[in-house]
Amino acid sequence: MEPLAAVVLAAGSGTRLRPLTDLRPKALCPVANVALVDLALDHVRAATGDVAVNVHAHRDQMLAHLAGAGVHISVEEPEPLGTAGALGRLRDWIAGRPVLVHNADAWHRGDLASGLGAGWDGERMRLLVVPAPAGAGDFGDRIYAGACLLPWDAVRRLGDEPSGLYEVLWRRAQSEGRLELVEHRGPWFDTGTPATYLAANLAASGGDSVIAPDARVGPGAVVVRSVVWPGAVVAPGERLVNQIRAPGGVTVEVSGGTTSG
Numbered sequence: 001m002e003p004l005a006a007v008v009l010a011a012g013s014g015t016r017l018r019p020l021t022d023l024r025p026k027a028l029c030p031v032a033n034v035a036l037v038d039l040a041l042d043h044v045r046a047a048t049g050d051v052a053v054n055v056h057a058h059r060d061q062m063l064a065h066l067a068g069a070g071v072h073i074s075v076e077e078p079e080p081l082g083t084a085g086a087l088g089r090l091r092d093w094i095a096g097r098p099v100l101v102h103n104a105d106a107w108h109r110g111d112l113a114s115g116l117g118a119g120w121d122g123e124r125m126r127l128l129v130v131p132a133p134a135g136a137g138d139f140g141d142r143i144y145a146g147a148c149l150l151p152w153d154a155v156r157r158l159g160d161e162p163s164g165l166y167e168v169l170w171r172r173a174q175s176e177g178r179l180e181l182v183e184h185r186g187p188w189f190d191t192g193t194p195a196t197y198l199a200a201n202l203a204a205s206g207g208d209s210v211i212a213p214d215a216r217v218g219p220g221a222v223v224v225r226s227v228v229w230p231g232a233v234v235a236p237g238e239r240l241v242n243q244i245r246a247p248g249g250v251t252v253e254v255s256g257g258t259t260s261g
Contacts (some may be wrong), residue, residue, distance in 0.1 A: 002179025005097045007090060010038065010104035011056035011080045016193050019250050026060035027104040028065055029197065032204035033212055035065065036191060037104045044102050047113040052090055054106075058082040058103035081160060083167040087150075088158035094142070098122055101165075107200040108188040116147055116182050123151050125173050126180040128170050132189050138166065139174060145184050175204075193250045198244060201227045215245075231241045 014026030021029070022140050027037040037053065044051055055062040060226040066073055074090050081089055087099065100112065103162065110116075126149040127141035138144050144166075154169055173179040189200040201210045202225060209219060215228040218236030226240040231247040234240060244252040 002089060003009055003097050004048040004050070004100055005094045006048050006100040006102065007038045007087060007094075008037060008044060008051065008053045008102050008104055009083060009086055010040070010103065011054045011060065011076050011086065013057040013080070014105075014192065015195060017191075020194070020246055020252060021057070021243065023246055023248070023250060025055075026192070027055075027063055028058070028061060029191070030210075030212070030227075031107055031197075031200050032189065032210055033230075036107065037062075039107065040068070040102045040104045041071070043108075043110075043112050044100055047117060050097075052093055054086045054089070066241060066245070079162060083165040084158050084163040085160050087155055087165075088163075089158075089161040091155060091158060094098045094152070094155055096152050099155055101148050101150060103139060103146035103190075105191045106188070107188050107191050107204070108145065108184060109191045110184055110188075112147060120149055120180075123153075124178050124180050125150050125169065126182060127170070129181045130184050130185050131224070139179075139181055141182070142181055145188055146190065148192075158191070161205055194244060194253045196243065197227075198254050200225060209240075221255075 001085045012026055014021035017026055024027045028035045041051060052074055053066060054074040056076040072093055081100045095132055119140035120126055123126045128145040128147040129139060132141055132143040136189060170179060187203045189196045191197040191200050209223045209226045211223060211228040212230040214230050215232045217234045220237040221234045221235060222239045226243045233247060240255045
């Protein structure tokens, strides 16, 4: 898969995860106490060491977190550019190479180099997909799983105006037979909602609650199928079930438990 560039898309505002994303960007929300953007970086670095990350929401937090991470940073201002616009802004950095794209909010276990990349001809667009809920498929009965391989020939035509890859590239490529779908087998979550974010944490932990090392859990408190963020407090005797607790007492309850991915 070399030479290859990789782009981790981390500019989203995460409106569906509010109020959690009022505190930090979605890309810095932790799964098993590791920021989503760091998990995505680990995935793409299995394929290439040349990585860019785009940022917009909570820009200062993202820049501080990525300082010293050895990545190229693309700041999108005054507005986020979407999945296609982000690559268009990075076109000069990508500079003729095929590109591996990974959404920061896509949590999975998988080796992209041997899975998504295995046998790729470098010419067709290749997308990682998973089975879709009934009637919700992007590509027949499959939905995009947040990672793809794009040849330079597709990327070089992208502009840096706000736009999406499905509308700009994938829909037409699919109709012309230039789109390959590779099914991911194993746990996968789009962590964009409280239910799927909590489910990803429980999948990563084997079903146990995830409590940050510096969180404070008072005597007699009970934490069940929940996530407690760094700096958060669970009061003595308090009971958390299917909840996400953040600093400042911010709490999100996932009604009806969690969803599978």
